[in-house]
Amino acid sequence: MTTTKAAQKRAQAKVEYNAFLAECPSRQLLDRISDKWVVLILCALGGDSPGQPGAAHADTPKAMRYSEISRLLAGVSQKMLTQTLRSLEHDGLLTRTVTPTVPVTVSYELTDLGLSLHHMTRGLRNWAQTHMAEVLANRENYDARTS
Incomplete structure (x- = not known):
C-alpha cells in the first residue's frame, strides 16, 4: 500500500509543480535555463x-x-x-x-x-x-x- 501512496504523491507533484520544493523537476529546469x-x-x-x-x-x-x-x-x-x-x-x-x-x-x-x-x-x-x-x-x- 505504501507504493501506491508514493506513486500518488508523485502524480500529485506532477500536477502541482512547485520550484520551491527541492525535489520538484521544475527547480531542475530553472537551474538549467538560468545558466548564462x-x-x-x-x-x-x-x-x-x-x-x-x-x-x-x-x-x-x-x-x-x-x-x-x-x-x-x-x-x-x-x-x-x-x-x-x-x-x-x-x-x-x-x-x-x-x-x-x-x-x-x-x-x-x-x-x-x-x-x-x-x-x-x-x-x-x-x-x-x-x-x-x-x-x-x-x-x-x-x-x-x-x-
Whole structure:
C-alpha cells in the first residue's frame, strides 16, 4: 500500500509543480535555463544581434551552425557549448539538423518551446545590458562603504 501512496504523491507533484520544493523537476529546469550560456544561446538563435537590444530583426529566429554560435559566444569552451546544446536539444528547446555535406553541416534552431523561452531570456539580457552601469556604480559604492 505504501507504493501506491508514493506513486500518488508523485502524480500529485506532477500536477502541482512547485520550484520551491527541492525535489520538484521544475527547480531542475530553472537551474538549467538560468545558466548564462543557455540564455546567450537562446538569444543568438532567436535572432538577437550582439550589442543591439530591441533591434528590428530581434524577433526573427534563425538556424545557426555550431561554429557561428561558438564565435558569437566569446569565452565559451567547446565542451561547455556542446554540453549546453545537447541539454537544450534534450529538453526540446532546439533542434539539431545534420546535413550530409563534405564536411558535414550541423545547424541548430529553436523549437516553438525554445522560442517561447527566448522571449523571456531576451528580456533578461536586455535588462542586464541596460542596467550594467548602474549595477557597477552600486558595487563601487558598496565596496567604498565596506572597505
